[in-house]
Amino acid sequence: MKLKLVKTIPTDKSVIYLINKKNKLTKLTFTKAELDFIQQKLKDEATQITINHYSKRSYIQIIENDKPAHIIKENLRKAANKLLATINDHKEKEIIIVDEDSNSELAIAFAEGLTLGNYQFLKYFKDSDKKSSSLKTINIFGDKISQNEVDQIQNTAVAVAYARDLVNEPLSYLTAPKLAEEIVKLGKEAGFETEVFNKKKIETLKMGGLLAVNKGSIDPPTFSVMDWKPKNAVNKKPIILVGKGIVFDTGGLSLKPTKNSMDYMKSDMGGAAAVVGALYAIAKNKLPIHVIGLIPATDNRPNGNAYAPGDVIKMHNGLTVEVLNTDAEGRMILADALSYAQKYDPELVIDVATLTGAAAAAVGSQGIVCMGNAEEKTFEKLKKSGENVYERLVEFPFWEEYGEMIKSDIADLKNVGGSYAGAITAGKFLENFTDYPYIHIDIAGSAFAQTADSYRGKGGTGVGVRLLFDFIGKWANK
Numbered sequence: 001m002k003l004k005l006v007k008t009i010p011t012d013k014s015v016i017y018l019i020n021k022k023n024k025l026t027k028l029t030f031t032k033a034e035l036d037f038i039q040q041k042l043k044d045e046a047t048q049i050t051i052n053h054y055s056k057r058s059y060i061q062i063i064e065n066d067k068p069a070h071i072i073k074e075n076l077r078k079a080a081n082k083l084l085a086t087i088n089d090h091k092e093k094e095i096i097i098v099d100e101d102s103n104s105e106l107a108i109a110f111a112e113g114l115t116l117g118n119y120q121f122l123k124y125f126k127d128s129d130k131k132s133s134s135l136k137t138i139n140i141f142g143d144k145i146s147q148n149e150v151d152q153i154q155n156t157a158v159a160v161a162y163a164r165d166l167v168n169e170p171l172s173y174l175t176a177p178k179l180a181e182e183i184v185k186l187g188k189e190a191g192f193e194t195e196v197f198n199k200k201k202i203e204t205l206k207m208g209g210l211l212a213v214n215k216g217s218i219d220p221p222t223f224s225v226m227d228w229k230p231k232n233a234v235n236k237k238p239i240i241l242v243g244k245g246i247v248f249d250t251g252g253l254s255l256k257p258t259k260n261s262m263d264y265m266k267s268d269m270g271g272a273a274a275v276v277g278a279l280y281a282i283a284k285n286k287l288p289i290h291v292i293g294l295i296p297a298t299d300n301r302p303n304g305n306a307y308a309p310g311d312v313i314k315m316h317n318g319l320t321v322e323v324l325n326t327d328a329e330g331r332m333i334l335a336d337a338l339s340y341a342q343k344y345d346p347e348l349v350i351d352v353a354t355l356t357g358a359a360a361a362a363v364g365s366q367g368i369v370c371m372g373n374a375e376e377k378t379f380e381k382l383k384k385s386g387e388n389v390y391e392r393l394v395e396f397p398f399w400e401e402y403g404e405m406i407k408s409d410i411a412d413l414k415n416v417g418g419s420y421a422g423a424i425t426a427g428k429f430l431e432n433f434t435d436y437p438y439i440h441i442d443i444a445g446s447a448f449a450q451t452a453d454s455y456r457g458k459g460g461t462g463v464g465v466r467l468l469f470d471f472i473g474k475w476a477n478k
């Protein structure tokens, strides 16, 4: 989708008018009959009104004014997605959003809903052209909207689409080496540097967790390092984002029971997709902040050489881990990446991972679980960004006592806790590999939508991209 800022309203194209109920409609160029029709609809509490002019249409979207700003914006994104169905039914290729209210944030939110909602993953269909939705260009007309705002929303929507593509790609295409290749390609497009460590290098670095999970695989592991370091960076110490890159999770020898639990495990690199998408958006929008992304990647599957329950693994930082469940593989690969992050002396490290069924069970598809030892005000900022982009976070406790649950009889740690607090014990496990301010984000519930969820669509949601972009953008401006 192309987004453009326009200075005139073309007369031959369909227009979406964003209208605050308080404002007078007479400013608009409607006939008396049309205005009467609109007034009648408004009396009936309509929020979306379509007026058909045969070759083009006017769509009227009523903006709420009695709710908090972030709710109004989210409702507009959702309304945009609803209107999108009508727009595509009418085979519109190009539309104009006219912001009568002159509130740039609202027009941008509406454009965002249209763009994100219009995403499709058609690569594997024979007749993908026929299935492709008609809308290709959104023009935005509004005196208060800047080119920069339009560019930002365009770049970020592209980043979300790339993240969704990565999640939607099955293992038959997206192996760990392929994921690394895709990261290099996106880096070239967006402007960040990428270095990919191969299995040899990973062995040299003694990343025992990543190597253990990879033992059952037929493909080698990869470890991708993305670096966005602009000359005008406001930070001396980098912010590091770490993403879980399990390209498919069978559970390994502790095999997942097939029905339902394994079907969508191609999405187990949703954390990696979020981090790659965030770096793409950060670099493409040239944010003045030094950010590094780390992606440990492999699939997790059983074979004759697979790591087994009871194995003791020596990790990158020298700690030993007793593996009691090979399905708790995410923490094994993330631990090595978090430990590797120490060498940068980072200002803050955030990992994003589809880590536990427990997090998904606790907050479902609408929530994101977070926890960590970073300052409370950092969490406040992250949660604020979460509300703003509507990828909302719930903070879980990170009390010391939970650490007791992952003590092993024969090694420094074990990779599973008890039957309770599974999301937290996973986070506490990871904390052992950090020596900096740290936040762990578990997106197990929201990375993949099995049923369509408004503009988030069905399949990979790209959750985390807009959250991290918003958070880091504000960090750069603090």
Ligand code: BES
Binding pocket: 249, 251, 268, 325, 327, 328, 329, 330, 354, 355, 356, 357, 358, 360, 415, 416, 417, 422, 444, 445
């Ligand atoms: N990838 C899964 C977590 C997951 C579950 C993500 C559902 C998305 C939806 C993870 O690797 C896993 O299997 N975790 C186990 C850990 C347990 C064995 C301690 C889990 O949550 O059951």
Ligand code: ZN
Binding pocket: 249, 251, 326, 327, 328, 329, 330
């Ligand atoms: Zn697993």
Ligand code: ZN
Binding pocket: 246, 249, 268, 327, 329, 330, 354, 355
């Ligand atoms: Zn997993």
